[in-house]
Amino acid sequence: MFQVKWIWKNLEGCRKRYVFGLFSTILLAILSLGNSLIISNIMDTVFNPIQESGIVTEEARSRLIMLVSILIGFTFFRTSFQYLSTITYEACSQKLVYKLRRDIYANMQAQDSLFYSRNRIGDLMTRLTGDMDMVRHATAWVLPQMLDCVFMFTAASVCFLVINWQFALSLLVITPIIFLLTKSFAKTAHPLFIQIRERLSELNTNAQENIAGNRVVKAFAREEYEEKQFDEKNKSYHDANIKANMKWMQFSPYIEGFSQSLSVAVLLVGGLFLIQGRITIGQFTLFNGLSWTLSNPMRMIGMLINDMQRFFASANKVIELFYARSTIVSREDALKLEDGKIKGDIEFRGASLKIDKKEVLKDINLKINKGETVAIMGPTGSGKTSLVNLIPRMMDVGKGKVLIDGESVSLYNLKELRSCIGIATQDVFLFSDTVDGNIAYGDSKLPEEKVKEFAKMAAVDFAEKLSDGFDTLIGERGTGLSGGQKQRIALARALAVRPSILILDDTTSAVDMETEKYIQNQLDSLDFECTKVIVAQRISTTKRADRIVILNEGEIVDIGTHEELIARPGYYREVYCLQNGIQEEQVG
């Protein structure tokens, strides 16, 4: 029941209204008998005497008018109240999910990269849409409906039993059967509904990947294979749907049949009792009119129980996100930066990092002075990206320390720290916004001239030629642009925050040589002081660095300037020769 408590906690500010809603539902369940009671009274006190006596008295007329007025007035009151009650539920549940969404969104923004490597975006989306809707559905509909069912059924049973217990029992005898049937259906159908959900998600993934990988599909002429794969998923989703629906068809005729047969019982038993004079015609009308108040709750309760189960499952998924805690957070007594800027000294002191039990970085010792340009090189998987990720605390070290301006990065306020660091990552992600909006992502108040200035530095001049210039919308993941173009926008974005530390993680790999050279010149003449950490594979990118750090299997194996490194045998020289197509013997 933790889920219920959790909902209650988050209903804060709306609790009184919600409880009011619950009470009104109980009241309404009882009031729903009202119409039938009034009509029954009309039959007994107006029409039956007339039929028996054959005379329409003035008294009967005025009584009918009075009762009909009561009926209309009562209905108006009841339906208004009903309206108020449902709106209350909607308002409360909306407030609830609004708050949950807001809080979870904030919480998602605080999660570290470990969280995102563990949770797939698709799954997070399902939790925040489908599962969240189940939470809403449960508070706005399932719970009130359950109350409604229980109280309506109880009220009707009591009412029937009071009027004529034998007649009442003849109806109630059928209801447990319906109840058992629905319950049994809910139980057998549960796994089938889960199956539908899974198959839909498979179908979704399949189509999504096919669309995302369309170039590869075409390059390998795998259209037929893809169609076959999709057909399998499509078919199995199709089958799962049919299976679940057919399962319902095994139960529904009986549930429907039994609940409708209440009217047969009313006709037969009621008719007999009428003949024997044990009930009045008004009471017969009442039973006839109210038989649904017995069968409906029976029909519904099984489905509601099923919904409730789904709610518990969904709520758990949402709660996990609600309470997920990142290990990378600011300390409460975080250092305050004077004038909001760091100077830009970086030091790794015995820094080690493990990801999934694999040692990615081992005892890294490295000092980078402010204003320095340091290049990091090394084979694929040697830990270059992990190393630079430690600076803005995208990850935290396992052992050792990372210091900025002589203080451990964990002592800074996380946001202040990161706002002083500009980073352009390997895997370029651009938002579906204009080119201008993407460049100004880190500082949305940046004036347009400034945006263009930074764009120029990063060679984003091609933007002028796009259909709407800098106001051209670019798609998710920057589709429509070439790899090099995306990288240049990402670079402009990183420069636009005028960072004290600039991290370029293989940012120019898809940029041609001449453009790269231009960019390097621009980077050398920035009008603000900036420490640059550049991860690269190309000598052309690294050779102008003040120092070059060579990483291998998570360890620093060599440090030096371009000249120093080509003067001695090692990784750098090999790469240098390789890239320039010279034999190693010819060097030095």
Added chain:
Amino acid sequence: MARNRFDVDERLESPFNIKHLMRAGVYLKNYSGKMILSLVLSLLSAITGLLGPLMVQRALNVAVPEKDVKQLILLAVALLVSIAVSVWLATWRSRIMIVVGQDIIYDIRTDLFSHLQKLSFQFYDDRPHGKILTRVINYVNGVSDALSNGIINFVLEIFNLIIIAIFMFICNVQLAFIVIAGVPVFLIVVFLLKNAQRKSWQDVSNKSSNLNAYLHESLEGMKITQVFTREEENAEIFDKLNMKYRKSWMKAQYTSKLIQFFVDNIATWVVGTMYIVGLMLLGPAMQIGTLIAIASYAWRFWQPILQLSNLYNTFINAVAYLERIFELLDEPIQVDDEKDAIELPPITGQVTFEDVTFSYDGKMNILEHFDLQVKKGESIALVGPTGAGKTTVVNLLSRFYNINEGRLLLDEYDIAKVTLHSLRSQVGIMLQDSFIFSGTIMDNIRYGKLDATDEQVMQAAKTVCAHEFIVEMEKGYETEVNERGSRLSQGQKQLIALARTLLSDPSILILDEATSSIDAKTERQLQAGIQALLKGRTSFIIAHRLSTIKNSDKILYIANKGIAEIGSHDELLAKQGLYWQLYTSQLEE
């Protein structure tokens, strides 16, 4: 389906265009027999289901006053039978239509998907992928019910309405007229509210899709948001979208929930009036059984009208969905097999560009009068400034685009005259962005040759130096990977993609920036493997690193819509032209 941002509503309101509905008829054709049968079953079920109040009327008017127990029992049995028959017929219909509905979804989706396979790169580049996906999955689901059950229910509800009216008139003509008199009032209220309701629900759906689009993108770009400390601003944007959604939802609720309110009240007014007028007009002649029966019908009479107005909304939405689905199906296929296309027989790998002119948009030519002869087994490197058309040249080889003028021949075969499948399975291309499918590493490499054995896959991985890092992963080749979130580095992804391409064993091999993220040392080891593979194969290589380029037989410097320089590394250096400039600028200092 133009470019669209998260805060732009997608218009889902379109004039009710019967054309789309007619066109959807194609999908119903195969099921017309079943649908007609279902309709008949439904009608029969509706009639039998509505007999109940008539039985009650007869019981109260005849059996009870005459104290005829036998007739009462007979009536009860008849009622039971009518219920049983009605439920049985309804179940039969449902069983048929469940399958039909799902079959239609399946059919439309299959058509959409196979059409998607034929569409060009351009199509995918121009639109957010999420929006294509929505059409294939959600819209198709949305349409199916309107097409299958919607049409049947539409007929059925009209029929229901008529039957109930007839039964009411059988019960009592005067009283029936009173009920019918309530219809205009009811209709006006319902259609006004439904109209408002439909609009407000469309607003809800727009606001929800905006919210979700933003959420999705936020999650995808979370790392960027965090390093640029945009959290607060994003939270504000999200909060606005969140609030808009909540407001639109509440607005929709205010009108939607009013409908039940009006239905209940109008129905009560009508029944109350009926009692009073019945008493005034008929006096003692009115029988209680009749009154009860006609009241039962009166309560039920409003349901079909309500249902019809619901269906009307369903159709409006379905037509809007259909419009989008058909728009996708009508998307012209740019590159397709010619009618008399032949299978390209195994080629030796000779490539000829004959006076090729090409432009993406029909306005600005990327290549003009491009001529090139490549002998079999030759390796060609393409260099030149970004945007000069290097990638275009190799894309034309795989016929990802049709050339505007001139011919492109592989051996003696014009690539425009052979089937795409036979062409592309002999031209192996490794693209700039290496895409990883979710699945095992083994499956990802095997994508290049579906019937490859595990050994062949591993051999390919060894050739491209990927074997080492793969076996180091927790489950080796069986490690599950996917495009995002997996721990593969860019370089590792490229190695896997490279292995995939090599496994496909093409006659012509194209490497478009295939090794940009691979470190130089691995690349050198790779060179040996690649060299072995290039042997006997024609190859085209685009690269920024000169080391990759130098050993090629011929180097093409692409600029100004054509080949600016051509020759071997040494020849071009001797020429001291563009290539020489490029080379020395890289070597300098």
